[in-house]
Amino acid sequence: MPLAEKSATKDKFIAFLEEKSLRITSQRLAIIDTVFSTEEHFTAEQLLEWSRKKDKSVSRATVYRTLPLLTESGLVREMDFGKDYKFYDPNYAQHPNHNHIICQDCEKIVEFEDEKISRLENEISHKLGFSVKSQRLQITGSCDELKKLGACKKKSHC
Amino acid sequence: MPLAEKSATKDKFIAFLEEKSLRITSQRLAIIDTVFSTEEHFTAEQLLEWSRKKDKSVSRATVYRTLPLLTESGLVREMDFGKDYKFYDPNYAQHPNHNHIICQDCEKIVEFEDEKISRLENEISHKLGFSVKSQRLQITGSCDELKKLGACKKKSHC
DNA sequence: GTGGGTGCAAAGTGTTTGCAAGTGT
DNA sequence: ACACTTGCAAACACTTTGCACCCAC
Numbered sequence: 147m148p149l150a151e152k153s154a155t156k157d158k159f160i161a162f163l164e165e166k167s168l169r170i171t172s173q174r175l176a177i178i179d180t181v182f183s184t185e186e187h188f189t190a191e192q193l194l195e196w197s198r199k200k201d202k203s204v205s206r207a208t209v210y211r212t213l214p215l216l217t218e219s220g221l222v223r224e225m226d227f228g229k230d231y232k233f234y235d236p237n238y239a240q241h242p243n244h245n246h247i248i249c250q251d252c253e254k255i256v257e258f259e260d261e262k263i264s265r266l267e268n269e270i271s272h273k274l275g276f277s278v279k280s281q282r283l284q285i286t287g288s289c290d291e292l293k294k295l296g297a298c299k300k301k302s303h304c
Numbered sequence: 305m306p307l308a309e310k311s312a313t314k315d316k317f318i319a320f321l322e323e324k325s326l327r328i329t330s331q332r333l334a335i336i337d338t339v340f341s342t343e344e345h346f347t348a349e350q351l352l353e354w355s356r357k358k359d360k361s362v363s364r365a366t367v368y369r370t371l372p373l374l375t376e377s378g379l380v381r382e383m384d385f386g387k388d389y390k391f392y393d394p395n396y397a398q399h400p401n402h403n404h405i406i407c408q409d410c411e412k413i414v415e416f417e418d419e420k421i422s423r424l425e426n427e428i429s430h431k432l433g434f435s436v437k438s439q440r441l442q443i444t445g446s447c448d449e450l451k452k453l454g455a456c457k458k459k460s461h462c
Numbered sequence: 463g464t465g466g467g468t469g470c471a472a473a474g475t476g477t478t479t480g481c482a483a484g485t486g487t
Numbered sequence: 488a489c490a491c492t493t494g495c496a497a498a499c500a501c502t503t504t505g506c507a508c509c510c511a512c
Contacts, residue, residue: 230477266424285429325490475500484492
């Protein structure tokens with residue numbers, strides 16, 4: 147929905163590239179356009195596929211070489227949900243402190259923010275002699291609501 | 305320190321194996337002994353190395369085949385700290401809800417528990433229609449204390 | 463023009479697996 | 488005995504990299 151914000155994030159990334167005197171190539175543009183026009187989490191392979199729809203010349207190598215730039219810029223965050231491959235989350239520019247809750251059955255992922263948790267994290271860290279740079283909280287559970295509605299489809303546990 | 309508890313955890317795992325009619329082989333014993341006599345996080349490779357000190361016949365394959373059993377039993381937890389390899393944490397039997405705070409500079413890891421955070425997690429999850437099965441919270445930051453003491457050694461950021 | 467960027471395919475790295483031989487129960 | 492286990496090495500899956508050509512600046 148906040149398409150304007152997304153577009154602004156894209157501009158931020160372009161500024162990031164310029165600042166490091168890195169070049170705005172057509173392949174990078176295709177990748178960036180893709181990343182900053184979705185709110186979905188994606189894998190490297192998905193990003194390749196989507197970007198190729200915009201520019202067939204995008205190669206897997208370029209995707210893998212661009213991902214570190216994206217995370218380095220702070221606009222995209224690498225996530226690990228316990229799969230073999232990494233996921234990338236393009237929503238950190240808008241919501242730097244959001245967390246994830248994952249249904250262990252249908253694998254639905256919901257993002258949420260909570261100021262109270264953030265505050266507690268800061269307190270505890272301070273008590274332990276740390277200052278917080280970033281945090282990641284993942285909750286795994288069952289999406290009972292969806293189950294009641296019969297909408298929790300996948301592999302309902304053996 | 306709580307060596308007795310650790311030993312009890314080992315017994316729990318042996319019971320877990322028996323329950324599934326899996327065999328208590330000498331290799332598995334070496335691995336289990338290793339896992340439940342440390343409180344450190346370890347990698348598959350470290351576990352192999354340590355286990356081989358107890359029983360040279362332990363192979364990499366057996367380590368990799370035993371790790372899923374350990375996590376399945378709930379006594380060891382797979383962790384991802386953003387490295388290429390996974391870490392395993394043998395402290396979940398004693399502290400099922402503990403969290404991690406990691407220094408981005410010296411990579412020191414401190415474990416902590418906080419009931420308030422757990423409670424908030426439950427509340428929020430419920431609000432979102434989920435019931436919590438497990439959670440993982442990782443905070444990354446700087447260990448200011450250690451810095452002041454000059455004890456924060458490794459790669460102090462370029 | 464030049465230094466960074468690209469695609470390709472080969473190499474890496476951590477982890478998994480097929481198979482024949484071995485072993486706990 | 489039988490089914491589960493093992494070590495070995497080959498296979499995997501994802502990611503990284505060397506190289507020759509290319510292109511944004």
